[in-house]
Amino acid sequence: MRFSRLLSRDKERLPGVVGIARVERRPGxxxxxxxAGDIAILDQPDLDRRTAEALVAAEVVGVVNASPSISGRFPNLGPEVLLSAGITLVDGAGAAIMHRLRDGARIRLHEGGIFVGDREVGRGNEQDADSVADHMIEAKAGMAAQLEAFSANTIEFLRRERMLILDGIGVPDLTVAMEQRHVLVLAPGQGHAEEFKRLRRYVREYRPVLIGVERAADTLRALGYRPEVIVGDPADISTDTLKCGAEVVIPAHIDGHAPGLERIQDLGIGAVTFPAAGNPEDLALLLAESHRASLVVTVGFQATLHEFLDRGRSGSNPSTFLTRLRLGGKVVDGTALTTLQSSRTPVSAVLLLAVAALAATFIALVASGLGSSYFDVLADTGNAVFAYLKGLFT
Incomplete structure (x- = not known):
């Protein structure tokens, strides 16, 4: 007994990252x-940002990818997200690792090796910031081919979904009134909660319809807001949020199958399905546009070319590109809105300026002894200040 305890202590002192293996070929x-504390074992070439962000949110301590996390086709963003969060990434471990590791086993990662106890069962390349940076530089050469493939996929997607994209046919009806109202769509992108917090003043002033996409709906409730519409797989959303009274829209495959519908039925919650090939963020935008929203503010969406091409966000699925074209100038990025708000002159400063101007006028008039003309000049000054304020806020 004493020997086994000493052996256990020796194993605990072994270098590397230790956690429980969760083995699934499909990232979803x-x-x-x-x-928290798990080591994710998956097989996904070109690890996308969305999957990486979900792993970070789950607080895993390590990731083992059977495939190369950066294949070189294009500079995908997932590995950078994992490393920035301090998560160990062992890359290119080979397909056999999916069978060698038992789900629920306690494993250890160290310098590219994958260990069960003190026995090495597999090996890959442990990535660091320098190696990922080198791979990303090489992957930029694949951008041209990726863009060509994207163009071909866009034509095919438009052929299949032209009635939805061009005419809005197939968009489900909702009871939430959006016509001539602002709509804010919160997606679960990196930093989405912080970005939304910076828009609190906008939300307070304009009271937009709040649409939460997948786990971003939980973010809204955590920040003290109730989403009016929830779009996404119910499996990614907490029970309390699903029961908050929002209308739930479940993306469905073209064949009509809607993942997560069983959970909704078990909870006794009403929901509508949205059969389309687009991702949940795009479907949320189409909902707002088809229900005649006057302005759509996006928070937590991809903003750069690299993010746009990232497979988990849009990649070979061109729905994002065509959806943005359909909305046109009606869609505004939340970051831009925050910048515009921060550049506005504070109301308190404007009022102080107005009071100071009136006071200066009064003193000048008294000093010059204008007498009966004082009230006329004061009225003119007040009108000028009012016109200035009106022009500032309209």
Missing amino acids: DLLRRVS
Whole structure:
């Protein structure tokens, strides 16, 4: 007994990252099962940012990818997200690792090796900031080919979904009134909660319809707001949020299958399905546009070319590109709105300036002894200040 305890202590002192293995080939299934302290085992070439952000949110301590996380086709963003969060990434471990590791086993990662106890069962390349940077430089050469493939996929997507994109046919009806109202769509992108906090004044002044996409709906409730519409797979959303009274829209495959519909039925919550090939963020934008929103503010969406091409966000699926074209100038990025708000002159400063101007006028008039003409000049000054204030806020 004493010997086994000493052996256990020696194992605990072994170098590397230790956690419980969660083995799933499909990232979507894996993300539903991982939790804090786990090591995610998956097989996904070109690890996308969305999957990486979900793994960070789940607080995993390590990721083992059977495939190369950066294949060189284009500079995808997932590995950078993991490393920035301090998560160990072992890359290119080979397909056999999916069978060698038992789900729920306690494993250790160290310098590219994958260990069960003190026995090495697999090996890959442990990535760091320098190696990922080198891979990203090489991957930029693949951008041209990726853009060509994207163009071809866009034509094919428009052929299949032209009635939805061009005419809005197939968009489900909602009871939430959006016509001639502002709509804010919150997606679960990196830093989405912080970006939304910076828009609190906008939300307070304009009271937009709040649409939460997947786990961003939980973010809204955590920040003290109730989403009026929720779009996404219910498996990625907490029960309390699903029961908050929002209208739930579940993306469905073209064949009509809607993942997560069983959970909604078990909870006794009403929901509508949205059969389309687009991702949940794009479907939320189409909902707002089809229900005649006057302005659509996006928060937590991709903003750069690299993010746009990232497979998990849009990649080979061109729905994002065509959806943005359909909305045109009606869609505004939340970051830009924050910048515009911060550049506005504070109301308190304007009022102080107005009071100072009136006081200076009064003193000048008294000093010059204008007498009966004082009230006329004071009225003219007041009108000028009012016109200035009106022009500032309209």
